[in-house]
Amino acid sequence: MELVKEQEVLIDIQNLTVEYGKKKNTILAIEDINLEIRRGEFICILGPSGCGKSTLLKTIAGYLNPTSGRCLMQGQPINGPDWHRGVVFQSPTLYPWMSIKDNVEFGPRMRGLPEKEIVEIREHFLKQVKLEGFEDKPTFELSGGMKQRVALARVLANYPQVILMDEPLGALDAFTRANMQKLIRGIWKENNSTIFLITHDIDEALALGTRIEVMSKRPGKILREFNVEFTNTIYKEDSDHIMYSExxxxTKKEILDIINSQTEE
Structure with missing residues (x-):
């Protein structure tokens, strides 16, 4: 039964095309994309700048409507943002006038959950992102890495079925980024989360993803899919030595060759 559950299709993207603008000023961002996101997967999207990665994520999130094709969640059309699909952006979208705990509690509180349950959720996810003891700290005082941990905890507090991440680690220094990758991997495994992550970093995609989709230059199409197991190995062995294997x-060279072929004039 567990195997069937893991293979459940949460997001079904069918012949998706998205255009911006009107009439003569139309820009074709992504074209004819077909993709399934299954429960428990960690999908990473790679591609040259401007290829439509964020457009794809925003359509899944419900911020954009398809020009043609369909984007379904559990068989139903996505018609706007929904707490079942949590989004973590590159710049943490926190409420700066609120404390850490108030930010994390915001979603459950807006959904009208009982106070005891709200506190339990907040304590659980602050512990999971290693911010217990900082509950009352104002978010404007936090470092970039801490802000992203709060943003992640705030998304997790809604128990979304899919977590969408738009280059959430891109602005962090290398040391903080590596720590955040380990944190996100652990949360994904422990919670059996489903994650869709956009990144420009091939190593990040290989170190986190179970499936990597490489997109073409605009209009964005999916050129190649890679099914990889590096992240599971890193988690099981608590070591990244697999990243130095042949x-x-x-795999990195194959992906790099595809992306470079798209950026050459």
């Missing part, structure tokens, strides 16, 4: 470097 298989890892070969």
């Amino acid at each position: 298989k890892y470097f070969q």
Whole structure:
């Protein structure tokens, strides 16, 4: 039964095309994309700048409507933002006038959950992102890494079925970024989360994803799919030595060649 549950299709993208603008000023952002996101997967999207990665994420989130094609969640059309699909952006969208705990409690409180349950949810996810003891700290005083941990906890507090991440670690320094990758991997495994992450970093995609989709230059199309197991190995062995293996470097080279072929004039 568990195997069936893990293979449930949460998001079904069918022949998706999105255009911006009107008439002569129309820009074709993504074209004819077909993609399934299954429960428990960690999907990473790679591609050259401007290829439509964020457009794809915003359509899944419900911020944009398809020009043609369909974007379904559990068989139903996505018609706007929904707490079942939580979004973590590159710049943390926190309420700066609120404390850490108030930010994390915001979603459950707006959904009218009982106070005891709200506190339990907040304590659980602050512990999971390693921010217990900082509950009352104002968010405007936090470092970039801490802000992203709060943003992640705030999304997790709604128990979304899919977590959408738009380059959430792009602005962090290398050390903080590596720590956040480990944190996100652990949360994904422990919660059996489903994550869809956009990144420009091939190593990040290989170190986190179970499936990597490589997109073309605009209009964005999916060129190649890679099914990889590096993140599971890193989690099981609590070591990133797999990132120095021949298989890892070969996969990285294949992805890099595809992306470079798209950016050449």
